[in-house]
Amino acid sequence: MSFITGVGLTSFGRHEGSSTLDLMSRAAELAIADAGMKRGEIDGVLCGYSTVQPHIMLATVFAEHFGIKPAYAHAVQVGGATGLAMTMLAHTIVDAGLVRHVLVVSGENRLTGQSRDAAIQALAQVGHPDTEVPLGPTIPAYYGLVASRYMHEYGVSEEDLAEFAVLMRDNAADHPGAQFRERITVADVMNSKPVALPLKLLDCCPVSDGGAAFVVSREATSGVGVRVRGCAQAHTHQHVTMIPKFDAMGAAMSLQRARAACGIEIGDVRYAGIYDSFTITLAMLLEELSLAGRGEAAARVRSGHFGRDGAMPLNTHGGLLSYGHCGVGGAMAHLVETHLQMTGRAGNRQVRDASLALLHGDGGVLSSHVSMFLERVR
Amino acid sequence: MSGDAQRTADWTKGEEAIVYQSCAACGSRQYFRRSFCAACGAPDPEDKRASGEGVVYAASLVVRAATAEARAHAPYNIVLIDAAEGFRMMAHGDNDLKIGDRVRAQYRRFTDRLVPYFTRTTP
Numbered sequence: 001m002s003f004i005t006g007v008g009l010t011s012f013g014r015h016e017g018s019s020t021l022d023l024m025s026r027a028a029e030l031a032i033a034d035a036g037m038k039r040g041e042i043d044g045v046l047c048g049y050s051t052v053q054p055h056i057m058l059a060t061v062f063a064e065h066f067g068i069k070p071a072y073a074h075a076v077q078v079g080g081a082t083g084l085a086m087t088m089l090a091h092t093i094v095d096a097g098l099v100r101h102v103l104v105v106s107g108e109n110r111l112t113g114q115s116r117d118a119a120i121q122a123l124a125q126v127g128h129p130d131t132e133v134p135l136g137p138t139i140p141a142y143y144g145l146v147a148s149r150y151m152h153e154y155g156v157s158e159e160d161l162a163e164f165a166v167l168m169r170d171n172a173a174d175h176p177g178a179q180f181r182e183r184i185t186v187a188d189v190m191n192s193k194p195v196a197l198p199l200k201l202l203d204c205c206p207v208s209d210g211g212a213a214f215v216v217s218r219e220a221t222s223g224v225g226v227r228v229r230g231c232a233q234a235h236t237h238q239h240v241t242m243i244p245k246f247d248a249m250g251a252a253m254s255l256q257r258a259r260a261a262c263g264i265e266i267g268d269v270r271y272a273g274i275y276d277s278f279t280i281t282l283a284m285l286l287e288e289l290s291l292a293g294r295g296e297a298a299a300r301v302r303s304g305h306f307g308r309d310g311a312m313p314l315n316t317h318g319g320l321l322s323y324g325h326c327g328v329g330g331a332m333a334h335l336v337e338t339h340l341q342m343t344g345r346a347g348n349r350q351v352r353d354a355s356l357a358l359l360h361g362d363g364g365v366l367s368s369h370v371s372m373f374l375e376r377v378r
Numbered sequence: 379m380s381g382d383a384q385r386t387a388d389w390t391k392g393e394e395a396i397v398y399q400s401c402a403a404c405g406s407r408q409y410f411r412r413s414f415c416a417a418c419g420a421p422d423p424e425d426k427r428a429s430g431e432g433v434v435y436a437a438s439l440v441v442r443a444a445t446a447e448a449r450a451h452a453p454y455n456i457v458l459i460d461a462a463e464g465f466r467m468m469a470h471g472d473n474d475l476k477i478g479d480r481v482r483a484q485y486r487r488f489t490d491r492l493v494p495y496f497t498r499t500t501p
Binding site (some may be wrong): 117120121124128130131132134135136138139140141142144145147148151152154192194195196197198199239240241304 | 390410411436437441442444448451456458463466469488489491
């Protein structure tokens with residue numbers, strides 16, 4: 001058994017002058033304080049990677065910088081799925097009795113630490129070095145390819161995708177830490193600059209500075225416990241050229257494995273934190289995860305189903321699309337927000353019932369997937 | 379032999395050709411080169427030259443490129459092509475290509491490289 005006992009999240013956007021280690025430290029301090037602990041009680045550290053500060057031993061670099069000597073520490077790299085993959089591993093090693101309190105931490109000055117070109121180019125290198133990268137694709141192009149095919153097969157329109165950008169911005173409007181808080185319309189998304197069609201600027205998450213962290217412990221440390229009920233992964237391919245057919249994608253596979261591990265039905269889920277690097281990512285994942293039928297997710301946005309007062313509130317902090325995306329910490333913000341919702345601390349964003357949550361992360365081009373159920377226990 | 383030294387040259391090496399590999403043991407075709415078949419593990423899949431015929435599986439017109447060299451070519455259409463021989467590949471193509479279009483490969487310069495460039499064969 002394991003519990004998320006504390007969470008920490010910086011604002012996302014510009015943190016001029018802050019390094020990767022600064023942002024990691026800030027988030028870690030917040031999470032440890034939230035858990036009501038002292039940093040010396042942390043005996044495990046899992047961290048992500050930083051494209052701005054690549055290092056072969058980032059976890060120990062951080063531990064030394066932060067001033068702790070953990071019994072277990074290393075970095076994890078699964079692209080956008082890293083945050084949940086680290087949480088799954090933290091759950092596993094805590095449950096196995098290796099350590100008592102794992103600090104899961106990530107941060108990156110991805111926006112101010114490099115040029116936008118450098119950020120886009122660094123990420124495009126997840127493509128195949130011989131047969132894809134020489135063609136000049138970008139991450140939006142990889143997802144633009146997937147979007148074109150998905151729209152073709154399931155009758156999804158660009159206006160449909162725009163609904164997800166509007167919803168995430170509506171959510172972010174109520175979070176003071178979000179990078180973009182000014183409300184937008186479907187027309188704004190449609191009229192935004194083309195990036196890699198069918199994706200336009202407002203279909204894409206921004207590049208951000210920021211940090212996120214949480215503590216995963218063997219026992220709950222406060223009255224309201226947030227327990228990891230079950231989690232699983234699936235890895236079907238790396239490169240978009242090798243993406244499987246839409247009826248054999250990894251998201252549904254990892255969800256099925258997570259459900260099998262804990263016996264939870266999708267109908268029991270009350271809150272969703274779903275990876276949303278692009279509008280197409282969110283639309284596809286919602287449908288893959290059975291939170292909407294094929295081609296029907298946008299209609300559910302329009303009907304208010306995924307709104308704060310709807311049946312399945314989603315990424316109430318604004319997601320990657322509007323809270324922002326600082327690399328590994330980006331998707332960790334989904335878990336931080338989920339924790340606040342489950343413990344009744346989301347303030348003006350609080351939903352009615354977040355007693356059982358589904359989280360899902362995606363790395364690469366829908367290549368690596370982690371699904372996780374969190375349950376509130378009193 | 380499909381070690382890198384003996385491999386048949388293709389567009390990734392500056393030759394006007396698309397090369398794939400075919401496994402004698404299980405019949406699988408693969409586009410990413412390896413010294414073994416990724417489907418069954420048998421060694422030494424045979425290099426074969428593709429016809430260059432195919433169908434558009436997906437397309438994304440890149441308007442915002444990441445480098446100055448690529449920006450000089452923007453907008454350019456990144457496409458996934460289902461080749462007639464049964465493998466999928468990434469390439470460039472005419473900006474107005476649609477999913478399902480039948481296409482044939484030509485070759486063009488992109489930045490300092492030769493790249494496969496597909497054009498429609500049916501009106």
